[in-house]
Amino acid sequence: xxxxxxxxxxxxxxxxxxxxxxxxxxxxxxxxxxxxxxxxxxxxxxxxxxxxxxxxxxxxxxxxxxxxxxxxxxxxxxxxxxxxxxxxxxxxxxxxxxxxxxxxxxxxxxxxxxxxxxxxxxxxxxxxxxxxxxxxxxxxxxxxxxxxxxxxxxxxxxxxxxxxxxxxxxxxxxxxxxxxxxxxxxxxxxxxxxxxxxxxxxxxxxxxxxxxxxxxxxxxxxxxxxxxxxxxxxxxxxxxxxxxxxxxxxxxxxxxxxxxxxxxxxxxxxxxxxxxxx
Amino acid sequence: xxxxxxxxxxxxxxxxxxxxxxxxxxxxxxxxxxxxxxxxxxxxxxxxxxxxxxxxxxxxxxxxxxxxxxxxxxxxxxxxxxxxxxxxxxxxxxxxxxxxxxxxxxxxxxxxxxxxxxxxxxxxxxxxxxxxxxxxxxxxxxxxxxxxxxxxxxxxxxxxxxxxxxxxxxxxxxxxxxxxxxxxxxxxxxxxxxxxxxxxxxxxxxxxxxxxxxxxxxxxxxxxxxxxxxxxxxxxxxxxxxxxxxxx
Numbered sequence: 317x318x319x320x321x322x323x324x325x326x327x328x329x330x331x332x333x334x335x336x337x338x339x340x341x342x343x344x345x346x347x348x349x350x351x352x353x354x355x356x357x358x359x360x361x362x363x364x365x366x367x368x369x370x371x372x373x374x375x376x377x378x379x380x381x382x383x384x385x386x387x388x389x390x391x392x393x394x395x396x397x398x399x400x401x402x403x404x405x406x407x408x409x410x411x412x413x414x415x416x417x418x419x420x421x422x423x424x425x426x427x428x429x430x431x432x433x434x435x436x437x438x439x440x441x442x443x444x445x446x447x448x449x450x451x452x453x454x455x456x457x458x459x460x461x462x463x464x465x466x467x468x469x470x471x472x473x474x475x476x477x478x479x480x481x482x483x484x485x486x487x488x489x490x491x492x493x494x495x496x497x498x499x500x501x502x503x504x505x506x507x508x509x510x511x512x513x514x515x516x517x518x519x520x521x522x523x524x525x526x527x528x529x530x531x532x533x534x535x536x537x538x539x540x541x542x543x544x545x546x547x548x549x550x551x552x553x554x555x556x557x558x559x560x561x562x563x564x565x566x567x568x569x570x571x572x573x574x575x576x577x578x579x580x581x582x583x584x585x586x587x588x589x590x591x592x593x594x
Numbered sequence: 595x596x597x598x599x600x601x602x603x604x605x606x607x608x609x610x611x612x613x614x615x616x617x618x619x620x621x622x623x624x625x626x627x628x629x630x631x632x633x634x635x636x637x638x639x640x641x642x643x644x645x646x647x648x649x650x651x652x653x654x655x656x657x658x659x660x661x662x663x664x665x666x667x668x669x670x671x672x673x674x675x676x677x678x679x680x681x682x683x684x685x686x687x688x689x690x691x692x693x694x695x696x697x698x699x700x701x702x703x704x705x706x707x708x709x710x711x712x713x714x715x716x717x718x719x720x721x722x723x724x725x726x727x728x729x730x731x732x733x734x735x736x737x738x739x740x741x742x743x744x745x746x747x748x749x750x751x752x753x754x755x756x757x758x759x760x761x762x763x764x765x766x767x768x769x770x771x772x773x774x775x776x777x778x779x780x781x782x783x784x785x786x787x788x789x790x791x792x793x794x795x796x797x798x799x800x801x802x803x804x805x806x807x808x809x810x811x812x813x814x815x816x817x818x819x820x821x822x823x824x825x826x827x828x829x830x831x832x833x834x835x836x837x838x839x840x841x842x
Contacts, residue, residue, distance in 0.1 A: 464709060465699060469703045471687060472696055476683055476685055478679070483703075489706060493706040
């Protein structure tokens with residue numbers, strides 16, 4: 317595996333963890349989040365800060381995951397009060413609050429972020445394989461959740477919260493669980509990114525990143541693990557195979573979002589299901 | 595008979611207008627109690643306070659020897675106090691049997707930890723199929739609730755509530771919008787429930803069906819209990835007839 321392929325595998329793996337995590341919140345449980353990058357950033361900043369203090373990789377990764385998950389649950393509390401478009405605006409605000417905060421913190425490097433982060437103790441190829449293993453584990457976890465009673469209950473909450481209460485479902489607990497798992501996974505992705513990039517800048521975790529991850533979920537088909545898996549790989553590779561696609565990445569993502577919403581709201585997975593005989 | 599549920603002095607106002615103004619009554623184990631009254635009497639409001647969907651401004655709700663006033667609706671459901679909505683609320687993304695399966699597997703969904711630990715839906719599917727058969731929906735198991743006519747959707751709503759194995763079920767106008775033939779059939783299904791161990795509190799406008807199936811009536815008028823007792827005795831009262839003038 318060349319260094320280029322290793323870096324590609326690493327980026328795909330990190331994006332998979334991000335998108336599959338958001339898919340648990342938005343796809344499984346029906347809670348729109350436009351601030352996923354903030355949790356990615358929380359994990360990254362926590363891991364980077366601790367790594368510079370000399371903490372080993374497992375500890376920094378765990379701390380990044382825990383920090384993002386804990387703040388994610390707090391943000392998830394807003395989902396108990398507001399629904400749909402209001403939740404979308406609230407989560408978008410969380411993203412801006414996060415960026416506004418880290419940019420002004422001297423101890424977090426301000427606008428310049430954190431650099432000089434120690435390596436993971438692994439060469440590029442083994443580290444890429446480690447990230448890939450994490451991504452596969454997250455895919456397996458997603459599939460397990462989807463097929464378990466938790467997935468069944470998430471579907472019910474996403475379908476009709478009031479009806480879910482009628483069958484004894486504690487809607488608040490399930491929503492917070494979805495937020496907790498999804499944002500914790502974003503924290504894991506952030507921690508893994510830190511050792512891959514060795515430098516973190518606030519702009520890496522901006523609104524555009526949140527939208528990019530949401531695009532991967534929506535194009536794959538919200539709620540479909542394999543659809544999101546495939547679209548994340550395709551959308552990550554797209555700028556690599558075409559220079560033009562890299563330059564016009566945002567434009568292409570935006571156009572794809574509009575086309576999917578117009579012609580196949582179920583995303584790629586929706587197209588596949590439609591062709592299946594009933 | 596022993597008392598299964600009791601409400602004590604329930605008050606609630608909306609925008610300064612009292613919808614329930616000191617409502618108290620009890621429901622005995624194994625009976626079919628109908629809550630009736632003219633439009634705007636506060637029947638649905640009282641039912642929703644018993645279910646935990648609305649919080650009373652004052653008063654208490656007791657169920658199965660416990661004060662459940664502070665419990666949210668889902669927690670009351672888990673204690674055996676079930677309810678159905680006036681306008682049917684199936685999960686439209688699920689098939690008919692999946693709607694009932696989620697209720698039949700209620701022990702699995704009690705907490706996210708329990709829910710993530712289990713995958714097998716075989717038992718819940720078998721139980722759900724039995725409930726659907728009992729409510730005459732066996733052949734519609736794999737259909738979407740969208741394809742079911744209103745009468746069958748009402749049956750689905752009751753089947754799903756019964757799959758939770760409640761001790762007390764609150765039914766909010768289960769016959770509304772049904773033809774007289776469908777209403778008769780659904781009322782018969784409801785009439786059979788107390789014999790199967792489910793106590794019923796029924797809010798219903800269809801007086802002829804109510805008088806046919808109810809063991810006891812509580813009449814509400816303007817947010818207060820006007821009368822309660824055996825259907826024939828209650829309906830013979832002049833004040834009840836007065837409240838219903840123009841309706842009967």
